[in-house]
């Protein structure tokens with residue numbers, strides 16, 4: 525397992541069958557970003573881009589995603605931000621920034637919220 529601290533952006537029309545570590549696959553058409561977990565576990569992280577999900581910022585060179593990526597469903601349970609292609613490991617207090625509109629995933633997240641708080 526190798527940690528990723530820096531992603532490379534690849535704009536795609538449709539998602540490929542295979543994903544490589546360290547690449548952010550961005551599909552504007554599909555309004556979705558897919559990358560493999562930054563901890564190196566190889567899990568596929570799917571972030572839909574919509575007003576209720578993630579927001580994508582593209583500055584012409586790099587991508588930022590908001591809010592943070594919380595991989596509660598994976599055994600690694602990694603939690604990080606992607607800012608200007610860089611992986612920024614999130615700390616527990618970052619949870620406070622989560623938007624209330626993310627209700628639908630709330631039940632699962634609540635459980636881990638407690639775990640992270642301690």
Ligand SMILES: [Zn+2]
Nearest residue numbers: 561563565600
């Ligand atoms: Zn992971």
